[in-house]
Amino acid sequence: MDVVHVRPSRRARQHKGRSSFLLILALLMAAVVLVGTTLKSHVLVTADLRPQDVLWNLAQHRPRQKQEARRPIDYVQQYGALEASEYPRECQDQYHGLPYFEHVKASWQQPVCEPQEGTALGSSLRCHYQIDEYPEMHCTGTNLVLDLRKFEEENALVPKESNNTGPTGLFEEHPRPGLKGELLGDCKLVGVTGGANRWQESDFGKGGQRWLFNSFQSTLGEAQQPHCVAWVDHPVYFLNDKYDSFNLWHALEDLTHAFEAYALKGWGAEAQVVVMDGGSVESVLALPYRPVWLKVLSPQRRPVLLRQLVAETRARYGADLPPSAALCFRDAFFSVHGGISILSRSIRGPTPCVNSTFIRAMARFITDGLQLTGVQPPSRAEDSAAGQPKMRVVWALRSNRAGRQDEILDLLHQRLPGLNAELVTMDFGKLPLEEQIRQVRSTDVLAGYHGAALTLACFMDYRGALVEIEEEWRCACYTNCARWQGLDYRLIKVAEVQNGGESGVLAARVLDDVQASLRVVQQRIRDGTRATHR
Numbered sequence: 428m429d430v431v432h433v434r435p436s437r438r439a440r441q442h443k444g445r446s447s448f449l450l451i452l453a454l455l456m457a458a459v460v461l462v463g464t465t466l467k468s469h470v471l472v473t474a475d476l477r478p479q480d481v482l483w484n485l486a487q488h489r490p491r492q493k494q495e496a497r498r499p500i501d502y503v504q505q506y507g508a509l510e511a512s513e514y515p516r517e518c519q520d521q522y523h524g525l526p527y528f529e530h531v532k533a534s535w536q537q538p539v540c541e542p543q544e545g546t547a548l549g550s551s552l553r554c555h556y557q558i559d560e561y562p563e564m565h566c567t568g569t570n571l572v573l574d575l576r577k578f579e580e581e582n583a584l585v586p587k588e589s590n591n592t593g594p595t596g597l598f599e600e601h602p603r604p605g606l607k608g609e610l611l612g613d614c615k616l617v618g619v620t621g622g623a624n625r626w627q628e629s630d631f632g633k634g635g636q637r638w639l640f641n642s643f644q645s646t647l648g649e650a651q652q653p654h655c656v657a658w659v660d661h662p663v664y665f666l667n668d669k670y671d672s673f674n675l676w677h678a679l680e681d682l683t684h685a686f687e688a689y690a691l692k693g694w695g696a697e698a699q700v701v702v703m704d705g706g707s708v709e710s711v712l713a714l715p716y717r718p719v720w721l722k723v724l725s726p727q728r729r730p731v732l733l734r735q736l737v738a739e740t741r742a743r744y745g746a747d748l749p750p751s752a753a754l755c756f757r758d759a760f761f762s763v764h765g766g767i768s769i770l771s772r773s774i775r776g777p778t779p780c781v782n783s784t785f786i787r788a789m790a791r792f793i794t795d796g797l798q799l800t801g802v803q804p805p806s807r808a809e810d811s812a813a814g815q816p817k818m819r820v821v822w823a824l825r826s827n828r829a830g831r832q833d834e835i836l837d838l839l840h841q842r843l844p845g846l847n848a849e850l851v852t853m854d855f856g857k858l859p860l861e862e863q864i865r866q867v868r869s870t871d872v873l874a875g876y877h878g879a880a881l882t883l884a885c886f887m888d889y890r891g892a893l894v895e896i897e898e899e900w901r902c903a904c905y906t907n908c909a910r911w912q913g914l915d916y917r918l919i920k921v922a923e924v925q926n927g928g929e930s931g932v933l934a935a936r937v938l939d940d941v942q943a944s945l946r947v948v949q950q951r952i953r954d955g956t957r958a959t960h961r
Contacts, residue, residue: 498695499686502788503528510784518780521559522769523911525784531555531565531691539626540568540614540645547652548572548755550612552643554636556625561767564625564636567692567760568612572646572653572753577609578737581642585705591672591713598677598713601705602633602668603733605641611653611753616645634684635667635761638703655755656748657740661728662694662758667703670765672713675860675879676904680768682716685724686789687769688760700730708732718861723796770882774902782889783911790885790912794868797861802868806952818848818945821866823855823875823883828898830921831933832876835896838934839941848945855880871948872941881905889913890951892944896937897921915947 507525519526540552554566586601593599618626631640646652664685671677689698700720704711708730712720720730740754769785794800806817820843822836836852843850848871855863856879867873867883874894875881884893885908892915895905899922909916917940919933927933 498693499690499788499792500528500693502792503690503784506784506788506791514782514784515779518778518783522772523780523783523785527785528691534620535567537619538614539566539618539620540612540616540643542569542614543647546613546647548613548655550614552612552614552616552639554620554625556620556630559767559772561632562630563632563763563767564630564639564761565688565691565763566636566639567688567758568639568756569758570612571756571759572611572655573733573737573756574609574611574653575656575737575741575748575752575754577606578734578754581606581609582734582737588705588710589707590710591669591704591706592710598669598671598673600668600670603638603703603705605638607642608644610639610642611644611646613646613652615647616643632764632767633668634764635665635703636763638665638667639761651751653753653755654749654751656744656752658755658757659699659736660757662692662698662760663701663756664688664694664698664724664760664762665701665703665733666711666762668762668764669702669704669711672711672716675715675855675863676770676882677765677879678713678716678860679882679885680765680770681762682719682724682793683768683770683785683789684763684765685720686792687785688762689724690788692758692760696726698725699728700725701733701736702730703733714859715856715863716860718859719793719797722861723793726796770904770907773907774904776903778903778907778910781910782913786885786908786911794864794886797864799861799865799868802865804869804871806871806948818846818871818948819869820848820850820872820874820941820945821870822850822852823873823878823880824852825876825878825880828878829876829896830898834931835934835937838931838938842938843941846942846945855883872944874937874941877901877905882908884908884914885912887912887914890948890955892916892948894937894940894944895919896933915944915951917944 503525510519510524514524518524520530521527534555535553538551539554540550542549542551548570550568550570550572552566552568554564556562556564581603585603588601591599591601616626618624626640628640631637666681666685670681685700689695702708702711709717712730737754741748744752773780791800804819806819820839822839825832836850839850853866855866858866863883864886867886870887870891872892872894873881873884873887875896877895877897881893881895882905884905889912893905893909894917896919906916906918919936919940921927921933924933924936927936
């Protein structure tokens with residue numbers, strides 16, 4: 428059980444003889460020269476490469492960096508260090524760069540609920556407010572108290588369904604509404620962030636942040652203070668009002684918020700995901716995506732329902748539970764609703780943030796956590812078997828809004844083998860996300876009609892390519908996925924293809940673009956091979 432009442436702890440010999448000395452000195456000088464030559468060599472190798480080439484080249488030295496990048500912030504800093512002068516300032520400041528993270532953390536220096544000397548708990552709340560069409564609060568708290576009786580009162584308001592599939596087959600959330608006085612702290616609530624009093628309902632969006640606003644109450648100066656019958660001493664990510672666990676784009680938005688929170692907090696494998704929604708962990712996180720939450724974001728302690736933690740705590744005491752009994756949390760972050768993630772912020776047009784620090788860091792963190800970073804297409808293997816197609820094109824199947832899909836696939840099946848490439852068709856929606864990522868990392872060119880499966884482009888390395896067919900404009904979602912990851916990208920707008928309604932015309936255009944992408948991928952592979960062998 429992960430609820431524990433554990434208080435954290437407070438944290439030459441001389442050389443013999445002149446000849447021996449000279450020999451050692453000579454060896455040391457030789458070693459210095461060798462190391463210097465090696466370092467100079469690496470600088471020369473990467474100096475004339477583009478930023479995305481540099482990132483890929485660094486990936487080749489993975490064994491030396493294996494222990495250096497474990498927490499999300501380590502990945503952000505690693506990729507952020509490669510933000511060149513041409514990386515747009517708007518990308519650095521708005522979600523995609525190191526300055527954004529630094530800005531949020533700087534705003535946390537002023538607590539919205541200030542810790543007070545002489546209090547029993549030393550609670551605090553810190554929130555960063557921002558509005559980009561929709562308000563959002565990035566809130567974190569220390570030494571916070573969950574009133575068990577208030578929680579059980581609120582629990583009666585949350586549906587008890589064991590699954591999150593709604594009547595239409597779409598994901599249905601069952602968020603906790605929050606009751607005033609359910610979450611407590613002995614700090615002074617001032618509500619000030621960014622120079623203004625932001626402790627207003629209109630400034631809090633959906634998700635864990637809304638539950639925080641509805642629930643929190645200061646106990647400062649009150650005669651009766653809560654009694655912590657159990658402590659959760661490890662960091663906790665409170666996930667409330669889950670956006671979606673069926674659609675890949677939406678599900679990844681929830682994951683991006685979690686990654687952002689972990690990076691801001693400096694958390695790693697020690698943190699635990701605590702699900703607040705009604706339902707079960709299995710239904711809220713859902714089978715396709717649950718392994719990512721488990722293996723990547725909550726590897727040491729399995730994701731758990733908040734009501735399960737409360738039930739286990741209550742079971743220890745039975746009828747003897749003290750009147751002011753509380754479950755207390757040492758360090759917590761309250762989720763931001765997935766619908767306003769970094770992904771959706773840019774969907775109205777092509778992003779200027781090519782080679783995004785944030786997206787690259789998050790994708791690498793996930794593939795490392797799933798142990799899939801080393802997966803690569805056959806084209807990357809120097810010892811491919813004779814006759815084996817070296818290039819791999821994967822077509823993401825769609826069951827609707829894909830009018831000429833069969834015609835396109837017939838032509839690709841006919842022509843790609845002659846181009847030393849194989850075609851694989853795949854219904855990604857039927858696979859767990861872990862397997863989806865494995866398949867796309869084995870791909871040179873991902874192609875298909877506009878749809879959520881193309882989100883997987885975020886997990887390809889820069890040598891890959893994305894070909895998107897768009898019957899009608901819906902968003903720049905997958906254009907941006909390709910740009911964030913530095914991929915070769917080709918968009919075919921069906922309405923703009925001359926005579927596109929005639930048989931074979933659109934298929935021929937798709938074949939041309941897939942061929943062009945294959946040539947780019949082959950050139951990037953050759954460039955990378957030359958760079959690593961110089």
